[in-house]
Amino acid sequence: MMRFVDMHCHLDLMTNGVEIARAAHAEGIGFFCTTVTPVGAIDARERFSTCVNVRVGTGLHPWWIADGTCGDADVGLLEELAARARYIGEVGLDAGKRGAESIEAQAAAFERTMRTVFEHPLPGRVISIHAIRSASRALDILERTGTARSATCVLHWFSGTSDELWRAVRLGCLFSINEHMLATKRGREYARILPGDRLLLETDAPPQLGNPYRLDAIERSLTSTLEQLAQIRRVNAATLGAQIADRSTRLLDFAS
Numbered sequence: 302m303m304r305f306v307d308m309h310c311h312l313d314l315m316t317n318g319v320e321i322a323r324a325a326h327a328e329g330i331g332f333f334c335t336t337v338t339p340v341g342a343i344d345a346r347e348r349f350s351t352c353v354n355v356r357v358g359t360g361l362h363p364w365w366i367a368d369g370t371c372g373d374a375d376v377g378l379l380e381e382l383a384a385r386a387r388y389i390g391e392v393g394l395d396a397g398k399r400g401a402e403s404i405e406a407q408a409a410a411f412e413r414t415m416r417t418v419f420e421h422p423l424p425g426r427v428i429s430i431h432a433i434r435s436a437s438r439a440l441d442i443l444e445r446t447g448t449a450r451s452a453t454c455v456l457h458w459f460s461g462t463s464d465e466l467w468r469a470v471r472l473g474c475l476f477s478i479n480e481h482m483l484a485t486k487r488g489r490e491y492a493r494i495l496p497g498d499r500l501l502l503e504t505d506a507p508p509q510l511g512n513p514y515r516l517d518a519i520e521r522s523l524t525s526t527l528e529q530l531a532q533i534r535r536v537n538a539a540t541l542g543a544q545i546a547d548r549s550t551r552l553l554d555f556a557s
């Protein structure tokens with residue numbers, strides 16, 4: 302049983318990710334290592350293969366479509382890997398500043414991938430999803446392809462409308478909450494009203510990709526998010542933390 306599980310962390314984009322993972326294991330901290338390109342996912346699987354407290358997601362972040370790094374061949378590779386992957390992410394849509402121009406290409410890639418995932422069911426599949434200014438569209442895709450019902454869909458750093466929040470709840474989605482989300486009034490309100498059984502913690506670290514990072518910064522962020530969450534929901538932090546850790550441990554199959 303983990304003490305903390307960071308459900309959305311770019312451990313592979315820290316130059317010292319493996320050292321952090323090893324030190325975290327001793328501290329009872331586990332990770333959902335979300336990746337941003339399918340080639341990166343292959344590398345990360347290899348790099349973290351001996352880290353029992355790390356699950357590597359197969360991902361294609363919408364920004365890497367937006368900036369032209371990833372094209373059709375990458376989407377094809379993503380589909381091929383995702384068909385056999387229990388853990389998928391980071392995937393999704395971004396219609397904000399960085400992604401608006403490529404939103405159609407992102408949506409086509411996301412829908413293709415989610416359809417492939419649905420057609421290749423795997424028990425215990427977990428998907429970490431990015432949706433900026435596009436939660437309705439992302440939920441449409443999850444619903445239309447059937448993935449919302451066949452996998453555990455986790456909306457990372459949710460920033461949609463409250464109608465979109467409740468629609469996601471009805472579809473069975475979970476929500477990974479980080480410090481940035483709790484820094485906004487709307488994020489705190491969502492953290493207050495979400496059903497308790499849908500809550501998870503994340504950091505989305507590191508703030509700067511491709512540099513060394515620190516385990517104590519990750520742990521501090523998780524602790525602070527948990528404490529704020531407990532305060533907002535007027536519950537005991539230790540109890541809430543244990544419930545979230547237990548839920549995350551089961552999702553990432555750390556117990557076995």
Ligand SMILES: [Zn+2]
Nearest residue numbers: 309335391505
């Ligand atoms: Zn991320």
